[in-house]
Amino acid sequence: MTVAEATPEIDIDAIEHPSDRAFLGHPKGLGYLAFVEGCERFSYYSMQTLLVLYMVNYLLLPQHAGGVIGLDWVKSVYGLDGQPLASRIFGDYTALVYLTPIAGGLIADRWLGRRATLIAGGLIMALGHFLMAFEGSFLFALLALIVGVGLFKGNIASQVGELYKPDDIRRAMAFQIFYIAINVSVIVAPLIAGTLGEKVSWHWGFGTAGIVMVLGLVLYIMAGPWLPKDNRPSKAAGATKPSEPLSRQDWLRIAAVVILVPVLAISLLTNQEIFNAYLVWADQHFQLTFFGTTIPTSWMISIDAGMSFSMLVAVTAFYAWYGRKRREPDELGKMIIGSFFTIGGGLCLVMAAATQGDGKIGLMWPILFHLFNSIGFAHILPVSLALFSRLAPARLNATIIGIYYLAFFAANYIVGTVGGWYSSMPTTSFWLFHVATAAVGLVAFLLFKLFLAKRLMGGEPVSA
Template sequence: MTIAEATPDFEEGMDRADRAFLGHPKGLGYLAFVEGCERFSYYSMQTLLVLYMVKYLLLPEHASGVFGLEWLRGWYGGIDGQPFASKIFGDYTSLVYLTPIAGGFIADRWLGRRATLIAGGLIMAIGHFLMAFEGAFLFALLALIVGVGLFKGNIASQVGELYKPDDLRRAMAFQIFYIAINVSVIAAPLISGTLGEKVGWHWGFGTAGVVMVIGLILYIMAGPWLPADNRPAKGAAATASEPMSRQDWLRVIAVLTLVPVMAIALLTNQEIFNAYLVWADQHFQLTFFGETLPTSWMITIDATASFSMLAAVAAFYVWYGKRRREPDELGKMIIGSVFTIAGGLCLVMAAATQGDGKIGLFWPVMFHLLNSIGFAHILPVSLALFTKLAPKALNATIVGIYYLAFFGANKIVGEVGTWYSSMPTTSFWLFHVATAAVGLVAFILFKLFLAKRLMGEPGAA
């Protein structure tokens, strides 16, 4: 018996009287906390993975005990050290954005999103705990890739279903949901990162596993307050969809064109978790009053800046929109690319002015601030653009395609990160500035030549 069968009046209960959580349905509080737990576990891995490999696991005395590592090294062409770590990181972080497509398919066709999500949470927790065993490192990464794929696409869809179509609280619900994500990104480096670097790597990974288990237990307990499951009935016939028009196909082509552009434009931001952390660990001045701060705290600085700038940029456009016409999605993405370029140039300046000593935190902090303003203009806005371009018949599919940009960005980051050890640092970061410039030019061309034809944007050529 499903939850929907146990509570047949659930849909009728989704009304404006349900304000148990900050004026929203109680289920939102559960979903936000569960998503926060999952993102805490993911960003714990993001924060620690490269540092763990470079400073510990890939050292000869430890690498020999990792099952399958020599085969993987051969697959990558015999590379070692930091380039090897970068390649592993790139494949891991790209695949976690590819597998949710399969996770959504499994939920829609066979298991339903609840069973799929619970399976994903269990597999993720197993992956985190396997990180305690050095020999099982590659199996741990595989479990995490599969687990995130089953989990990620099947929780956000439940948020919207807590509300009736005309309920104006829906937009704010997603903002609350993303606040939980941002809090987790800030907390993960402070807790798991500090434990991993200061106490022991396995303490950091283990903490992520414990938090994931807590989130999974809470999700199971939240059943009565969640929307009905979408598990397909046996023998149910598929409903026919409306045929695609020529305009619809042009929009799909535009979306597919934007995916690689987005991947290139996101490169600087995604590099923060890879070569940037190795650079910071080796060259940043992180010792204050005799105490060396964990390198992973740079991620907390970035996450705090991102959280602050998301709020600040949103508030700015509320103010600006009352006085002048607010830029459209592509206009904001163009503005964001300019800030991303400026942020990348801060890293170039940090490398160029280093001299013989350590790099002070002025230029890195300026990078995080400017890059976060760029992030606030590109990431949320680009998702809105993709959904705006999406034909009705392919709305959910287009959202899945959107995440392929992150798959591509992280895959490229894994490749480009291997250059860090052999390329002058100024050239390394200038390359990232160039990728942001490519994004800027592509967004301008898209706005000038395609926006009016596809979306009827005023001001387009």
């Protein structure tokens, strides 16, 4: 029996609002938000899957690069070309889409409210995807996507937490369901948009992402009655809220957020490299031909997403079973466990590079990498997002969720630079570097748990 079931106040609320448990025992709004986020992530991961391959194999080739508006200026700024330039552009793009959610959260919290901000972001994202159909507008398309994701992303994740009362233990499970929807999209996006892009036309892949984004936006507008009350400030609220100071506990929670961001960034480097130099490595050196048919390189992302989805479900089920017998690890405990698996996954890539020889790399070591890395993912990301949502002061919820994505900004920015080393660095050393960053994340999580968690969070972290 859950706490929500055992508390009379919650039971009364559930009777008054039957939709509170209409979706797998959760509010109906969670189903809508998960599906809308799935559409947005389909569009995003279609871009993430195709972007480096598109640049390396097509756009940055001499016969095409000349038609891209502003590309010569970008080359002069970076002083790069070819694969290193593709990694740098990809890294900056994927970093900035995780920086702009802070601005999107501020816009929603202070002026427009979440819904208007999110809808504007979805429209701008769709425009960016459709601009990818034209080679000349490539950089403008990336700019539109950066702005659109910033307005969209934090403002949908923050609504998940607000579907629940502060003491409702379903909150952490809700974020795991939310991540499952994301992982389904990551599985499907390479199979549909990736295959269309590599086998039919790059622009077909990007266009499909735009269409799915529009469908998600329409669904979000239709789902309005089942979503949390919008946070658009009224004139009266605007006159009083800015003068209300944050409490000491609020500042302690913000301090915890600020400390956790760089730790998360370091722990994410190996995972984020999957979409950058890893795809180039797979395209050049993996054995992807079976029975005379070569599968698209982008399908490696589907393999990773399939593993992530399976391990997310498996880890959730394991701790549901484990929690009935023993005390379940807290959030930081799970993050520490996840870091060990991330290190193990990175070592699989080291082994793949070290044992390659003169032929192609078989998929045994890459599959093991995706397995271990996905177990690490299941222990770190959903739990950390739930933790940030819990730490967020009520009137800064969307802003704090935006700050959470600074970890992805930092990780992707670093990966943009590190990915460029792939062309000039021994492959074994390249992946050993990633193993070392995972080890740094492990040590940082451990130190945070031992010395800072109680002081900054006012007690033991909330169990997820």
